[in-house]
Amino acid sequence: MPCPALPDGFDFTDPDVLHRRVPLPEFAELRRAEPVCWVAQPAGVAGFRDEGYWAVTRHADVKYVSTHPELFSSYENTAIIRFNEDIERDAIDAQRFIMLNMDPPEHTRVRQIVQRGFTPRAIRALEERLRARAVAIVEGARARSGPFDFVTEVACELPLQAIAELIGVPQEDRGKIFDWSNKMISYDDPEYAITAEIGAQSAAEILAYAMNMAAERKRCPAQDIVTRLVAAEDEGNLSGDEFGFFVLLLAVAGNETTRNAITHGMHALLTHPDQWELYKRERPATTAEEIVRWATPVAAFQRTATQDTELGGRTIRKGDRVGLFYSSANHDPEVFTAPDAFDITRDPNPHLGFGGGGPHYCLGKSLAVLEIDLIFNAIADAMPGLRLAGDPRRLRSAWINGVKELRVSAH
Numbered sequence: 001m002p003c004p005a006l007p008d009g010f011d012f013t014d015p016d017v018l019h020r021r022v023p024l025p026e027f028a029e030l031r032r033a034e035p036v037c038w039v040a041q042p043a044g045v046a047g048f049r050d051e052g053y054w055a056v057t058r059h060a061d062v063k064y065v066s067t068h069p070e071l072f073s074s075y076e077n078t079a080i081i082r083f084n085e086d087i088e089r090d091a092i093d094a095q096r097f098i099m100l101n102m103d104p105p106e107h108t109r110v111r112q113i114v115q116r117g118f119t120p121r122a123i124r125a126l127e128e129r130l131r132a133r134a135v136a137i138v139e140g141a142r143a144r145s146g147p148f149d150f151v152t153e154v155a156c157e158l159p160l161q162a163i164a165e166l167i168g169v170p171q172e173d174r175g176k177i178f179d180w181s182n183k184m185i186s187y188d189d190p191e192y193a194i195t196a197e198i199g200a201q202s203a204a205e206i207l208a209y210a211m212n213m214a215a216e217r218k219r220c221p222a223q224d225i226v227t228r229l230v231a232a233e234d235e236g237n238l239s240g241d242e243f244g245f246f247v248l249l250l251a252v253a254g255n256e257t258t259r260n261a262i263t264h265g266m267h268a269l270l271t272h273p274d275q276w277e278l279y280k281r282e283r284p285a286t287t288a289e290e291i292v293r294w295a296t297p298v299a300a301f302q303r304t305a306t307q308d309t310e311l312g313g314r315t316i317r318k319g320d321r322v323g324l325f326y327s328s329a330n331h332d333p334e335v336f337t338a339p340d341a342f343d344i345t346r347d348p349n350p351h352l353g354f355g356g357g358g359p360h361y362c363l364g365k366s367l368a369v370l371e372i373d374l375i376f377n378a379i380a381d382a383m384p385g386l387r388l389a390g391d392p393r394r395l396r397s398a399w400i401n402g403v404k405e406l407r408v409s410a411h
Contacts, residue, residue, distance in 0.1 A: 003037035003055070005029050011039055012055055012325060013046060013082040018299060019396035024340070027328035030057040036312030039323070046398075047083030047092060053302065053321040054314070057328035059335045059352065061312050065303055065324055066356025072303035072322055074360065075103040081302040081323050082398035091200070097245045100253070100360065107359055113238055114246055115363055117166060117225040123366045126165055127374075133161045134374040138382045142410045147389035150406040151263050154379070158371050159258040163250055166367070168213070168224040180206045181251040203248060210247035214240040250364075256400065257297040258368045261353075262375055263392070263403045264295030268342045269376075270388050270408075275344050280380045287344040288372035293351035294342050296327045299401045301355075326352045327401065383410045 006026060010017075017023055030037050040052040056062055065072045078092055078101040095101050099110050116122075141153045160174040169177065183202035214230040218240075221227045229238045229246070238246065268291065269276040279287060302323050305316045316322060329352045331339040336346075354362035362368070379386060389409045395402030 005033040036314040047087040059329040059332040062329040067358035076304035079301040134378040138378040155262040207244040210244040214243040260297040265291035292353035
């Protein structure tokens with residue numbers, strides 16, 4: 001049952017698609033003609049032994065699936081919509097220990113513990129330190145005499161330093177987290193030559209690092225979030241293994257996504273000079289949310305139907321995979337006026353860049369928004385004449401809207 005609204009053989013999760021562009025015209029056609037559409041795949045190409053998935057492209061339908069975990073499971077096939085075709089099923093099932101891939105009630109239990117580190121008070125406590133770090137990062141980039149890579153010199157640094165501050169990773173170790181997380185998610189990009197074995201080894205390195213940290217805090221408690229999460233396991237805290245998987249999730253969800261939002265945001269501002277001038281002049285508080293809508297760093301996650309159900313006029317069978325295409329939902333004209341316009345004053349802005357609501361709504365939203373606000377304020381203050389020095393080089397990925405390199409010049 002191919003989708004007539006798409007070109008023959010088109011697959012939104014084909015890594016070559018996001019490598020070239022976000023497929024906004026195809027999303028628009030699906031929202032218009034067939035908002036819940038079956039996308040056929042050769043068996044096993046995404047790591048699953050099925051024949052495809054349902055592409056869900058309207059804002060309302062993405063929200064519905066996200067807020068009904070009893071009908072649409074993250075645990076069954078995980079939330080990752082495409083793996084390497086040679087991945088073993090055991091390797092997919094092992095990812096169920098990550099909170100992203102849990103369902104209630106287990107997800108509820110773990111999230112209630114983890115969210116202690118993301119309370120408004122906890123985020124406020126980080127703000128001044130992160131503000132100083134943002135200024136130092138930008139000042140360091142400005143000191144470069146010629147063009148530089150915005151991704152490595154600016155965009156990646158504050159998310160990494162924020163994670164280090166949050167969980168007590170020594171700042172000198174943040175490069176390890178950067179390297180490990182890159183290798184975990186870059187398996188579709190031949191430039192990195194990352195094999196499944198290297199990706200698995202990188203995940204194991206993060207797990208071991210975090211589990212050692214948890215064990216150390218149990219032996220010698222400190223005044224930090226790690227201690228609050230693991231020190232009294234029998235009182236509703238995380239086990240060492242659970243803390244390890246939490247850090248594994250942070251390495252991607254708190255690092256890769258915010259880094260790509262910042263990079264896409266800088267590119268958007270520099271290619272919309274009216275918006276850059278507006279930002280430098282007025283610093284609208286709505287800017288970060290529009291950057292996340294525009295960037296939508298996680299283009300898609302998936303769920304698996306737990307029973308036969310209806311969605312968008314289509315019958316979804318038990319066991320069918322359902323792709324939630326946030327990039328499409330964030331350009332839905334039924335929700336957003338002029339969705340293809342980059343408007344940093346957009347308000348309201350009910351985008352789904354942090355998820356579609358429900359149990360998996362992004363735990364670190366407040367921290368991500370703070371990081372984006374701090375880094376762009378620092379850039380506007382120190383490098384108001386920043387300009388592009390090349391086109392962005394995009395990541396080849398099935399589900400991450402990523403940029404590997406963005407050359408800019410401050411002089």
